[in-house]
Amino acid sequence: MEINVTIIGQIITFAILVxxxxxxxxxxxxxxMEERANKIADGLAAAExxxxxxxxxxxxxxxxxxxxxxxxTEIMSNAEKRAGQIVSEAKDNAIKEGKKIxxxxxxxxxxxxxxxxxxxxxxxxxxxxxxxxxILKAEINQERHEAILASLKAEL
Amino acid sequence: MxxxxxxxxxxxxxxxxxxxxxxxxxxxxVHLDTFSTSLFxxxxxxxxxxxxxxxxxxxxxxxxxxxIEIIIDMVNQQVKDIYHGGKSKLxxxxxLTIFCWxxxxxxxxxxxxxxxxxxxxxxxxxxxKWRIVSSAxxxxxxxxxxxxxxxxxxxxxxxxxxxxxxxxxxxAPFGIAFAPINFIFQMVELVAKPIxxxxxxxxxxxxxxxxxxxxxxLPWGVQWLLGVPWAIxxxxxxxxxxxxxxxxTIVYLSxxxxxx
Numbered sequence: 555m556e557i558n559v560t561i562i563g564q565i566i567t568f569a570i571l572v573x574x575x576x577x578x579x580x581x582x583x584x585x586x587m588e589e590r591a592n593k594i595a596d597g598l599a600a601a602e603x604x605x606x607x608x609x610x611x612x613x614x615x616x617x618x619x620x621x622x623x624x625x626x627t628e629i630m631s632n633a634e635k636r637a638g639q640i641v642s643e644a645k646d647n648a649i650k651e652g653k654k655i656x657x658x659x660x661x662x663x664x665x666x667x668x669x670x671x672x673x674x675x676x677x678x679x680x681x682x683x684x685x686x687x688x689i690l691k692a693e694i695n696q697e698r699h700e701a702i703l704a705s706l707k708a709e710l
Numbered sequence: 711m712x713x714x715x716x717x718x719x720x721x722x723x724x725x726x727x728x729x730x731x732x733x734x735x736x737x738x739x740v741h742l743d744t745f746s747t748s749l750f751x752x753x754x755x756x757x758x759x760x761x762x763x764x765x766x767x768x769x770x771x772x773x774x775x776x777x778i779e780i781i782i783d784m785v786n787q788q789v790k791d792i793y794h795g796g797k798s799k800l801x802x803x804x805x806l807t808i809f810c811w812x813x814x815x816x817x818x819x820x821x822x823x824x825x826x827x828x829x830x831x832x833x834x835x836x837x838x839k840w841r842i843v844s845s846a847x848x849x850x851x852x853x854x855x856x857x858x859x860x861x862x863x864x865x866x867x868x869x870x871x872x873x874x875x876x877x878x879x880x881x882a883p884f885g886i887a888f889a890p891i892n893f894i895f896q897m898v899e900l901v902a903k904p905i906x907x908x909x910x911x912x913x914x915x916x917x918x919x920x921x922x923x924x925x926x927x928l929p930w931g932v933q934w935l936l937g938v939p940w941a942i943x944x945x946x947x948x949x950x951x952x953x954x955x956x957x958x959t960i961v962y963l964s965x966x967x968x969x970x
Contacts, residue, residue, distance in 0.1 A: 556724075556848075557736070557848055558739050558741070559729065559736060559740050560740050563745045563853075564854070565853045572807045575804075579759040579760055579803065582764065584802075587782075590768045
């Protein structure tokens with residue numbers, strides 16, 4: 555156990571080692587480790603953000619889906635309503651048209667009937683007159699009974 | 711018996727370069743073995759770590775890089791846990807250097823005790839002594855602990871100011887009324903730190919070395935019976951001592967930055 559000048563040499567060696575470690579070993583390794591730590595932190599943050607975004611997107615999709623579903627239901631009920639309307643309108647129209655046609659036919663029949671009656675009347679009148687004429691020809695003077703015949707004709 | 715004493719003495723003697731015309735005293739001689747072995751080991755440490763530092767990359771680290779990272783992470787974590795003096799550019803490199811350098815010096819204890827003498831004798835045909843375990847030399851351990859003492863003083867002054875530090879030397883722990891007692895307490899505390907640091911490491915390594923030498927005195931057939939367990943146990947001790955030296959350095963420097 556002898557202390558001598560070796561201790562000075564050892565201190566110098568120690569100082570040199572510490573200085574070199576300070577200058578050439580620690581800074582690059584520390585920088586690398588910090589960079590790696592930052593990178594990992596960034597990666598984790600990005601993953602967290604991605605997860606959050608996915609969650610947001612999912613809720614958005616769910617909302618959109620709900621919206622679309624209600625819209626579809628609305629459209630369908632509208633379409634049903636409209637279809638019912640169209641059908642009932644068509645029914646009404648058909649009934650109306652049918653009625654009109656029926657009415658037309660009825661009035662035409664009436665007219666035809668009236669016309670035929672008129673014609674028949676006139677023919678009957680003529681027949682009656684000609685019959686009466688033929689009956690009366692012998693005994694009735696045409697001229698004398700003209701007025702009576704005319705009023706008869708009008709009455710028939 | 712005298713031959714075994716000679717054997718032990720031979721193993722525990724330094725390779726001394728005599729200076730100052732053979733005068734005894736501080737400048738009289740230098741331990742060439744301690745100095746050059748520790749310098750060589752220090753350069754190995756620097757070479758490995760500087761090589762690693764130049765090659766580091768964030769992604770796809772090599773196994774070598776991961777190994778270096780484990781060591782540096784360990785040191786960094788210790789500093790983070792123990793040191794409360796804020797950001798420091800010195801403290802992690804200092805702790806790393808202490809840990810690795812002390813570990814490498816201690817590691818030499820695991821070389822067979824007669825290996826160097828054998829090579830010396832058979833290859834260089836010389837009987838020169840060479841103590842390979844630098845940390846079993848008080849010069850090496852005190853060199854580090856005295857450097858740490860200077861750093862303790864430096865950090866105290868840096869964080870409290872010169873006047874603040876001097877004031878604390880006289881006013882803590884009992885208040886300014888007991889100034890002389892405080893000062894004596896503080897001085898004892900300050901001086902005890904490097905002494906305990908240095909002697910703890912020196913004592914452990916010296917004792918370990920001595921026991922290896924004693925084991926080497928046994929008949930060769932039974933040496934392994936004690937040698938193997940002691941070597942395995944010593945793997946733990948050399949790591950632990952390097953770790954303790956590092957942690958205590960961090961603790962002392964952290965204490966230096968805190969006010970009492």
